[in-house]
Amino acid sequence: MNILLLVALALLVLHFGVPLIYYVYAKTRWLKREWNIRMNESYRPRISIIIPTFNEEEYIEKKLDNLLEQEYPLDLIEVLIVDDGSKDKTLAIVKEWMKKHPELNVKLIISESRKGKMKSIFDALKYVSGELVVITDADAMLGKNAILNTVKYFADPSVGVLTASLKYYAGKLVKYENVYRDYYNVIRIAESKVHSTPIHSGVYQVVRRDILEKVPREPYIEDCFIASYIAFSGYRAIQVDDVWSYEPMRGSTIRTKIRRAQFNISTFLNTKKITERTNTYKQSPFDYIWKIEWYLYIINPWLLVLGTTLLVMTLTQGFMISGFLLILGLILLVSKTFRTWILQQIFLIVAMLKNLQSIETMWKK
Ligand code: GDP
Ligand code: MN
Numbered sequence: 001m002n003i004l005l006l007v008a009l010a011l012l013v014l015h016f017g018v019p020l021i022y023y024v025y026a027k028t029r030w031l032k033r034e035w036n037i038r039m040n041e042s043y044r045p046r047i048s049i050i051i052p053t054f055n056e057e058e059y060i061e062k063k064l065d066n067l068l069e070q071e072y073p074l075d076l077i078e079v080l081i082v083d084d085g086s087k088d089k090t091l092a093i094v095k096e097w098m099k100k101h102p103e104l105n106v107k108l109i110i111s112e113s114r115k116g117k118m119k120s121i122f123d124a125l126k127y128v129s130g131e132l133v134v135i136t137d138a139d140a141m142l143g144k145n146a147i148l149n150t151v152k153y154f155a156d157p158s159v160g161v162l163t164a165s166l167k168y169y170a171g172k173l174v175k176y177e178n179v180y181r182d183y184y185n186v187i188r189i190a191e192s193k194v195h196s197t198p199i200h201s202g203v204y205q206v207v208r209r210d211i212l213e214k215v216p217r218e219p220y221i222e223d224c225f226i227a228s229y230i231a232f233s234g235y236r237a238i239q240v241d242d243v244w245s246y247e248p249m250r251g252s253t254i255r256t257k258i259r260r261a262q263f264n265i266s267t268f269l270n271t272k273k274i275t276e277r278t279n280t281y282k283q284s285p286f287d288y289i290w291k292i293e294w295y296l297y298i299i300n301p302w303l304l305v306l307g308t309t310l311l312v313m314t315l316t317q318g319f320m321i322s323g324f325l326l327i328l329g330l331i332l333l334v335s336k337t338f339r340t341w342i343l344q345q346i347f348l349i350v351a352m353l354k355n356l357q358s359i360e361t362m363w364k365k
Pocket of ligand 2: 139
């Protein structure tokens with residue numbers, strides 16, 4: 001057999017095998033573990049909810065109505081809407097809603113010009129008084145018990161940051177997205193049981209305020225950086241299975257996914273260095289999870305590209321088996337799971353190449 005062909009096979013076996021084995025291992029060994037967190041069901045901290053907004057006229061009213069339905073004492077909740085000078089009806093809708101609902105403490109902070117999502121959030125921290133800060137997107141709807149189910153984890157001081165499990169609720173690609181979500185939700189929750197997961201979603205992310213204030217304001221700061229930085233600092237950064245957030249797919253799905261992948265990649269390339277620089281790094285079981293995820297995000301996508309390229313090369317040298325495998329790959333694309341996986345690998349590759357230029361901190365809205 002040809003050496004190129006052998007290399008191609010080895011790369012492809014690794015590419016598909018490593019994540020598959022990791023998934024099965026996480027699901028059978030880790031997912032059933034105890035949390036090892038001292039929860040307290042009657043813990044009732046004060047909560048500050050930050051909603052960054054830019055042109056959210058379609059969702060902001062639904063979002064506020066959704067918060068009003070939370071099964072948590074309203075007098076322990078304050079809401080800060082940090083708007084970057086929306087050009088649509090967002091501000092008018094919020095003001096109207098505030099008049100109608102004095103029972104919820106809502107503050108509106110308006111910036112003259114656009115600063116971007118993360119900068120708005122961090123600038124708003126000075127107005128925040130709760131022990132826990134909830135960061136949540138205007139278009140994300142929460143289960144009624146989201147906050148109630150969240151707080152018990154924070155009764156244990158080892159928990160620094162928590163994110164919800166996610167589902168998409170609208171849009172043309174919903175079916176695909178939920179295939180991918182189920183796969184990732186299992187891995188993220190399993191990793192969280194061991195210690196922490198590096199991948200969090202800003203759709204709903206809850207952070208202890210004093211810890212959030214110490215997170216360095218890096219240019220590519222995002223949900224995953226916040227989670228990973230906090231996990232490296234020795235606190236738990238968890239995704240839990242009893243807090244759910246529902247998000248619509250809107251705008252260009254491909255652009256959104258590439259943008260999010262770019263942030264994930266920056267997080268993997270930079271966070272560890274930063275925790276060492278700021279002297280906050282602490283050894284923990286998170287180190288192993290980090291190494292595996294690092295491999296899955298940074299290295300593994302390239303094995304697919306290389307393996308496929310080598311297959312095509314050996315095909316031109318007349319190896320039947322290469323042709324067979326390439327055709328098998330094409331046929332497997334009928335499967336939604338397989339297609340979603342391949343697309344995700346392509347997004348990661350494109351994101352890595354785009355990161356060589358710049359990251360979008362302010363996107364078209
Ligand atoms: P995606 O879900 O990653 O596609 O991002 P979205 O466009 O849904 O934005 C997530 C949240 O950030 C929403 O609540 C937006 O209104 C808000 N947002 C997006 N861009 C900005 C911005 O430049 N400034 C502020 N303050 N909020 C923003
Ligand atoms: Mn969104």
